[in-house]
Amino acid sequence: MKLTLLLTTATASALALTPALASDYPNRPIELIVPAPAGGGTDNVARMLNQYLEAELGQPVAVLNVAGGGGAIGVNQFSRARSDGYTLLSTWNSPITTVPHMQRVQYSYETLTPITSTSQSAYTLCVAPDFPAESGEEFLAELQANPGRYTYGNDGVGGTMRLAAERIFEAFDITARPIPFGGAGETLQNFLGGHVDIYGGSITPVLPYVEEGQAKCLLVTSADDNEALPQASGLAALGHPELETVLWRMMLGPEGMAEERAEAVADAVARAVEHPEFQAFLAAQGETLNLVRGEELRERLRLETQAIGETLESLGLKQQ
Amino acid sequence: MFESLLNALPVALQFESLISLFVGTLIGILIGALPGLNPVMAIALMLPLTYGFDPIIALGLVAGIYNGSMYGGSIPAILLNIPGTPAAIATTFDGYPMTRKGEGGLALKTACWSSAIGGIVSALALMTLAPMLAKVTLAFGPAEYFWVAVFGLVSIALLVGKDASKGMLCALLGVIIGLVGVDTISGAERFTFDTLYLVGGFELLVVLIGLYAVPPVLEMAEKRNESYFNAESFRVSPGGGALGLLRRHWRTWSRSSLIGVAVGILPGAGGNLAALLSYNEAKRKSSEPESFGTGNPVGIAAAESGNSADNAAAMIPSLTLGIPGNLIAALVLGALMIHGLQPGPQLFTRAPDVVFGFMWQMLLTAMLLLLLGGMVATRLFAQVLRMPSALLVPTTLVLMAVGVYTVNGNVMDLYVMLGFGLLGYLLNRLGFPLAPVVLGVLLGPMAEQNFRLTMLIAQNDWTVLFTRPISLGIVALLAAVLISQLLKTLRQRARSAAHSQQR
Numbered sequence: 009m010k011l012t013l014l015l016t017t018a019t020a021s022a023l024a025l026t027p028a029l030a031s032d033y034p035n036r037p038i039e040l041i042v043p044a045p046a047g048g049g050t051d052n053v054a055r056m057l058n059q060y061l062e063a064e065l066g067q068p069v070a071v072l073n074v075a076g077g078g079g080a081i082g083v084n085q086f087s088r089a090r091s092d093g094y095t096l097l098s099t100w101n102s103p104i105t106t107v108p109h110m111q112r113v114q115y116s117y118e119t120l121t122p123i124t125s126t127s128q129s130a131y132t133l134c135v136a137p138d139f140p141a142e143s144g145e146e147f148l149a150e151l152q153a154n155p156g157r158y159t160y161g162n163d164g165v166g167g168t169m170r171l172a173a174e175r176i177f178e179a180f181d182i183t184a185r186p187i188p189f190g191g192a193g194e195t196l197q198n199f200l201g202g203h204v205d206i207y208g209g210s211i212t213p214v215l216p217y218v219e220e221g222q223a224k225c226l227l228v229t230s231a232d233d234n235e236a237l238p239q240a241s242g243l244a245a246l247g248h249p250e251l252e253t254v255l256w257r258m259m260l261g262p263e264g265m266a267e268e269r270a271e272a273v274a275d276a277v278a279r280a281v282e283h284p285e286f287q288a289f290l291a292a293q294g295e296t297l298n299l300v301r302g303e304e305l306r307e308r309l310r311l312e313t314q315a316i317g318e319t320l321e322s323l324g325l326k327q328q
Numbered sequence: 329m330f331e332s333l334l335n336a337l338p339v340a341l342q343f344e345s346l347i348s349l350f351v352g353t354l355i356g357i358l359i360g361a362l363p364g365l366n367p368v369m370a371i372a373l374m375l376p377l378t379y380g381f382d383p384i385i386a387l388g389l390v391a392g393i394y395n396g397s398m399y400g401g402s403i404p405a406i407l408l409n410i411p412g413t414p415a416a417i418a419t420t421f422d423g424y425p426m427t428r429k430g431e432g433g434l435a436l437k438t439a440c441w442s443s444a445i446g447g448i449v450s451a452l453a454l455m456t457l458a459p460m461l462a463k464v465t466l467a468f469g470p471a472e473y474f475w476v477a478v479f480g481l482v483s484i485a486l487l488v489g490k491d492a493s494k495g496m497l498c499a500l501l502g503v504i505i506g507l508v509g510v511d512t513i514s515g516a517e518r519f520t521f522d523t524l525y526l527v528g529g530f531e532l533l534v535v536l537i538g539l540y541a542v543p544p545v546l547e548m549a550e551k552r553n554e555s556y557f558n559a560e561s562f563r564v565s566p567g568g569g570a571l572g573l574l575r576r577h578w579r580t581w582s583r584s585s586l587i588g589v590a591v592g593i594l595p596g597a598g599g600n601l602a603a604l605l606s607y608n609e610a611k612r613k614s615s616e617p618e619s620f621g622t623g624n625p626v627g628i629a630a631a632e633s634g635n636s637a638d639n640a641a642a643m644i645p646s647l648t649l650g651i652p653g654n655l656i657a658a659l660v661l662g663a664l665m666i667h668g669l670q671p672g673p674q675l676f677t678r679a680p681d682v683v684f685g686f687m688w689q690m691l692l693t694a695m696l697l698l699l700l701g702g703m704v705a706t707r708l709f710a711q712v713l714r715m716p717s718a719l720l721v722p723t724t725l726v727l728m729a730v731g732v733y734t735v736n737g738n739v740m741d742l743y744v745m746l747g748f749g750l751l752g753y754l755l756n757r758l759g760f761p762l763a764p765v766v767l768g769v770l771l772g773p774m775a776e777q778n779f780r781l782t783m784l785i786a787q788n789d790w791t792v793l794f795t796r797p798i799s800l801g802i803v804a805l806l807a808a809v810l811i812s813q814l815l816k817t818l819r820q821r822a823r824s825a826a827h828s829q830q831r
Contacts, residue, residue, distance in 0.1 A: 164512050193651045
């Protein structure tokens, strides 16, 4: 009896001490789960940021790649981690806002603790030089006038690029035939070889071909125009800024992570991204900085989850 | 172009570059030789360490690890029947029987020379023909990829040998394993039994390690009390000089290297396909095809020069087009981008020293293999055979488990590896061949996906499979192979019938 009491008191006092210790956070190494394989785009950006983040946090951060299930396996594993702030997640948006519509997962944007977003990049739609359109508007008009005639290569069913394109096509009443490939590289190969009419994918791989005049990119899936692709229209210019669908990256904590700790990490990230080497690296990847924190970040996740859910439903891909 | 090539030679011969090549090749051979540890992982983890240095150092390490691991994979394949990398599967067919016969030394030497030759031919193709071959890459659409996969599937018929029905069953089993997961065309889940783990399908490496590497370990454990290797197998003194090898294998080397390069320039096909196709082709062309699988060094020469010739050629689409041919090529592209070099057609003019320097490095590492592989690694690793099974079995299992775990960081993969290990062991015991299973896993999905992509693009008009010139070419080749094989079989039958009548 006495022992129980003693233990209870000890535990209670330990718990009471925790907030007081918050200023010490972090005081031991942090594990960062990346739900993608080593060497991929998500992993590269996470590891690069990590170099600077470690210095800001004053503790080593170990990257653990848990790949599979479109990112869901890694995030599931992460969602079961202790919420003490020593296990963090570095992910792109699809596992949080798309995958839960298509698979049963053990997390959602509501349960995970939003820390901060880091960077983003738009997708682009490009055509061969002889395509009868010279601007975003003409491009959409040509597609509208020829339903089902053009094929566009994309990153597969449930891929963010495909969803970005379908959202636009739906709004403009366009029927184009999606050809699902394994990713931007495969899409580019088939586009350059003339096997599909339209390239749909990230901007960086196609950029050299725009410079060479072998491709003209007429649309980007962000609201704003893109400096690297002057011929392409952003969605705001076409009157539909709300259709923006981009690839973006963020850091999240498990459910119930203390707010001060989330703040501490977000502050460290904000300082880490200031390094010019990191910014040069982002520019080379075609990504731009984008820092949205806390509840604002949750709201962004909520809106995107909802919009993607609607698109998936109209494509008949949503699983109940 | 040749001027830039010459200008880049001093860059590749810098002291730092040579050191990185040396270290990379050594690491590569080690990684390749340890089953489970794979070069992609090694490169992904080492590259961030080199961001602060000149790109040529990073690329030297990549070139070394890449070429080194291709040869390294053959060492356990030959000595223990455990392919160190998936591409070394075909090397086990004849490599291990040679070790059992006490010719392990010759087998290792053949593998080393074959890897080096394949690597050199491939690097030369990269240096001289890259822009031209890149056009070939683009000409291959889904229809052509479909036929390449069918070609590979048909070649299973040659692999299965006498018991055709068992071989076909195994190939089907492989295709079914390959079906598991989300269908990338429709998004439907297949054979996932509502488990999240199966949604992504089986990880190829996990299946291959399980099927191919676990059964030999179990067999070793079984025979722990008998002497598993005869005294002769300790002999690793090489039989015959380099000239003898050249005289014996130059035909196989040239044929397999060409196959390796051709497979290499197709993104997504891979070294394992190159090795298996080379092996089959060598068997088909041989005057004594029965000797394949019983310890014929020609089989090793074909497999090893085939898979190594895939390496540099796989860099052709990455460097010229910015389209990665495999995971390692994707890592190279990532490394170039981190140094501010955008892959694509302009790379050759904007950073000639880096691109051509890397090509020289690919050539130099292939040559380094002869030195490091032949003189150091082979002798060192052959000592493994002296280890008692009681030590060898657990060590190998631990290494494989570590390797498999690092792929996805998922414990479930370990159970799957063991499951496939037991399956492989059973199949082995019942006399079912494993190679068709692997080919089925590799080629079944490739054939299916590309067939459906073709139909999607052509709106279900199947005539495109025959009307495109390259497709038609592959179909003709396929028909030629099948008919010649049929004629051969018929002739043999007639001969044996005549033989029995005489008696």
